[in-house]
Amino acid sequence: MKEATLPPSGLQSPFPWASGANNFTIFSPSSFYTVVHTSFGLQLQVQLSPLMQLYVTADPMYKGHTCGLCGDFNDVQIDDFKAQGGVVEGTAAAFANTWKSRASCPDVMDSLQNPCSLSAENEQFAKHWCSLLSSPTGPFAGCHATIPPPAYEVNCLYDSCNCEKSEDCMCAAVSSYVHACAAKGVTLDGWRSSICTKYSSSCPKTLVYGYSMTSCQRTCRSLSEADHTCQVQFVPVDGCGCAEGTYMDEEGKCVLPSQCSCYSEGAAVPAGETVTRNGVLCKCNKGRLACLGTISQKPVCKKPMSFLDCSKVQPGSPGSECQKSCQTLDTDCFSSQCVSGCVCPEGLVSNGRGRCVSASLCPCVHNGMDYKPGDKIQVGCNTCTCSDRKWQCTETQCQGSCAIYGDGHFISFDGKRFSFDGDCEYTLSQDYCSSDPDSGSFRVITENIPCGTTGTTCSKAIKLFLGQTELRLSEGRYEAVRREAGVDVPYSIRHMGIYLVVEASNGLILMWDKKTSLSIKLRPSFRGKVCGLCGNYDGKGNNEFSTRSREVVVSTQEFGNSWKVSPSCPDDTLGKDPCSSNPYRQSWAEKQCSIIKSPVFSACHSQVDPTPYYDACVHDSCACDSGGDCECFCTAVAAYAAACNAAAVCVAWRTPEICPLFCDFYNPPGECEWHYQPCGSPCMKTCRNPAGKCSNQIPGLEAYHTL
Numbered sequence: 001m002k003e004a005t006l007p008p009s010g011l012q013s014p015f016p017w018a019s020g021a022n023n024f025t026i027f028s029p030s031s032f033y034t035v036v037h038t039s040f041g042l043q044l045q046v047q048l049s050p051l052m053q054l055y056v057t058a059d060p061m062y063k064g065h066t067c068g069l070c071g072d073f074n075d076v077q078i079d080d081f082k083a084q085g086g087v088v089e090g091t092a093a094a095f096a097n098t099w100k101s102r103a104s105c106p107d108v109m110d111s112l113q114n115p116c117s118l119s120a121e122n123e124q125f126a127k128h129w130c131s132l133l134s135s136p137t138g139p140f141a142g143c144h145a146t147i148p149p150p151a152y153e154v155n156c157l158y159d160s161c162n163c164e165k166s167e168d169c170m171c172a173a174v175s176s177y178v179h180a181c182a183a184k185g186v187t188l189d190g191w192r193s194s195i196c197t198k199y200s201s202s203c204p205k206t207l208v209y210g211y212s213m214t215s216c217q218r219t220c221r222s223l224s225e226a227d228h229t230c231q232v233q234f235v236p237v238d239g240c241g242c243a244e245g246t247y248m249d250e251e252g253k254c255v256l257p258s259q260c261s262c263y264s265e266g267a268a269v270p271a272g273e274t275v276t277r278n279g280v281l282c283k284c285n286k287g288r289l290a291c292l293g294t295i296s297q298k299p300v301c302k303k304p305m306s307f308l309d310c311s312k313v314q315p316g317s318p319g320s321e322c323q324k325s326c327q328t329l330d331t332d333c334f335s336s337q338c339v340s341g342c343v344c345p346e347g348l349v350s351n352g353r354g355r356c357v358s359a360s361l362c363p364c365v366h367n368g369m370d371y372k373p374g375d376k377i378q379v380g381c382n383t384c385t386c387s388d389r390k391w392q393c394t395e396t397q398c399q400g401s402c403a404i405y406g407d408g409h410f411i412s413f414d415g416k417r418f419s420f421d422g423d424c425e426y427t428l429s430q431d432y433c434s435s436d437p438d439s440g441s442f443r444v445i446t447e448n449i450p451c452g453t454t455g456t457t458c459s460k461a462i463k464l465f466l467g468q469t470e471l472r473l474s475e476g477r478y479e480a481v482r483r484e485a486g487v488d489v490p491y492s493i494r495h496m497g498i499y500l501v502v503e504a505s506n507g508l509i510l511m512w513d514k515k516t517s518l519s520i521k522l523r524p525s526f527r528g529k530v531c532g533l534c535g536n537y538d539g540k541g542n543n544e545f546s547t548r549s550r551e552v553v554v555s556t557q558e559f560g561n562s563w564k565v566s567p568s569c570p571d572d573t574l575g576k577d578p579c580s581s582n583p584y585r586q587s588w589a590e591k592q593c594s595i596i597k598s599p600v601f602s603a604c605h606s607q608v609d610p611t612p613y614y615d616a617c618v619h620d621s622c623a624c625d626s627g628g629d630c631e632c633f634c635t636a637v638a639a640y641a642a643a644c645n646a647a648a649v650c651v652a653w654r655t656p657e658i659c660p661l662f663c664d665f666y667n668p669p670g671e672c673e674w675h676y677q678p679c680g681s682p683c684m685k686t687c688r689n690p691a692g693k694c695s696n697q698i699p700g701l702e703a704y705h706t707l
Contacts, residue, residue: 030239031240032048133149219248319335404460427563429443601653
């Protein structure tokens with residue numbers, strides 16, 4: 001008999017593995033997934049096939065007490081990009097870079113290119129398979145009422161086009177939708193019979209495929225030790241695993257008990273072999289022990305760094321993986337094993353750029369930029385000051401803002417983005433939300449005026465009810481109508497360049513570009529007291545789709561249709577992608593809209609994510625197929641420029657060739673002279689406003705001004 005050679009101390013045998021001291025269990029319910037379950041309310045599901053994906057589940061007791069890439073778990077969607085420094089970052093890359101765990105890792109950069117535009121073959125492949133997610137008769141239809149698939153379909157398209165192994169990335173994206181459905185209690189069986197079939201049909205010959213796999217009493221380790229996986233509840237997963245009566249060995253094969261290795265002190269002993277334990281000879285039989293009595297080249301470290309050699313430290317000691325940096329000073333290090341490498345001397349930390357500095361010299365970070373102690377930034381209506389690596393911000397309650405632009409693109413008061421473009425009058429926002437019909441002071445109603453064969457919106461007609469006054473805004477003009485009902489709500493109307501601005505005494509400001517863009521601002525006293533397509537302004541993004549009957553729904557169409565002013569209007573249905581309807585326009589739209597991702601707006605890319613604005617621009621530009629091509633395009637680009645302006649980044653993007661504003665047309669002889677300003681001050685002294693007075697809540701608007 002051959003005696004087994006045990007691994008050196010510190011190496012662990014394959015999963016499942018349980019740690020009583022640290023209260024966690026690691027196991028693989030199938031070949032596709034590994035689960036890390038803890039006793040303190042945290043569970044990780046690591047998907048391994050076809051690509052690695054991670055799902056994190058946290059107990060409700062952690063609400064409002066978490067931080068990191070997964071957010072702060074406080075039900076407030078708008079602050080999910082909050083960095084360690086305490087302020088909300090403008091883009092995903094800037095946010096992610098603040099949560100690096102290793103100082104030596106390079107910063108991630110935003111990628112603004114649509115990968116599907118690089119290969120027609122990849123795009124065709126992605127559209128064919130990813131469209132099955134939203135097919136009403138497809139294998140995923142059983143989950144549509146629980147989780148709308150559009151967002152997952154968009155991710156599927158991007159991942160499939162952006163991957164060398166398109167099928168692997170497509171199937172990973174599809175499986176994320178399946179997993180989300182399973183987490184909500186909807187198990188989709190049989191879906192692999194029509195998509196991603198190779199993964200279910202290619203299980204090793206000793207394994208079988210299933211849609212709800214378990215590892216409970218399915219491993220050779222369970223014959224030697226107590227199986228802690230049997231007490232763990234987790235979202236059902238699919239994959240390859242062992243049939244009943246067989247057990248998975250350390251090589252991932254399902255074998256009979258007589259072929260199982262034995263496990264002792266973290267080491268695997270092959271079946272039939274012997275091992276000495278504390279001077280006693282033991283033999284492995286049917287998974288149970290029956291007992292009788294490259295060396296790495298040392299790198300050169302830049303001073304004052306020195307090399308930490310893990311072979312020369314006490315077992316269990318951390319290595320260079322726990323090197324403190326300016327980004328990780330307030331983060332605990334969880335080390336799976338010691339990593340040799342260069343470290344800073346005691347008292348200094350890494351600055352993330354290969355140097356060791358005092359912690360007091362670490363900067364504050366916002367949107368990828370470093371700020372010295374004492375530097376100030378503006379975040380909304382609050383001023384934040386850099387102090388001891390953290391942002392100390394004033395706590396003024398800012399106005400709520402809802403934006404509607406282009407072909408039905410919304411950004412609600414609580415930051416939720418969605419698109420809805422029905423052919424009716426809809427309530428955008430109102431404070432007539434209680435059971436008392438006389439308790440409100442305003443109502444904003446909009447009607448989309450369609451154009452083009454796809455029904456895209458070319459302009460909007462707006463009705464603003466302010467107590468006894470009804471303001472009708474359409475075709476660039478307004479009309480005031482006196483009503484008998486309601487209380488008197490004083491207001492003022494100003495033409496500010498290309499905008500018409502209504503400012504009411506009750507705390508409402510409406511800004512309209514006289515075409516398809518509309519912004520509504522409300523003072524903080526309206527928080528939680530409004531309703532409509534702009535949401536309820538309560539700070540939470542997960543209840544934004546509250547219908548007129550106060551029911552929270554998941555479907556954009558169901559939510560939008562509930563806010564029709566007239567019940568006789570037809571319900572809006574999910575329309576077809578205009579670029580698919582007009583494929584001849586897609587390349588033109590993508591070329592025109594690429595200005596949003598171009599160097600013209602580069603100063604803004606780190607502050608405001610351009611991707612949703614670019615996608616909206618392409619959508620609208622494809623749809624305007626009966627005239628108004630430039631109007632749709634220019635409105636979409638102007639929406640991104642306005643968002644940049646709100647983030648204190650002024651971009652002069654208009655040219656004589658791209659969406660020009662001809663100020664000379666407005667220059668009457670001998671009167672005021674008009675000048676274009678991309679981010680002019682709305683309160684400057686002009687011929688229309690000689691006193692230069694207006695609300696300090698109105699931002700600098702893109703406009704032409706008289707001087």
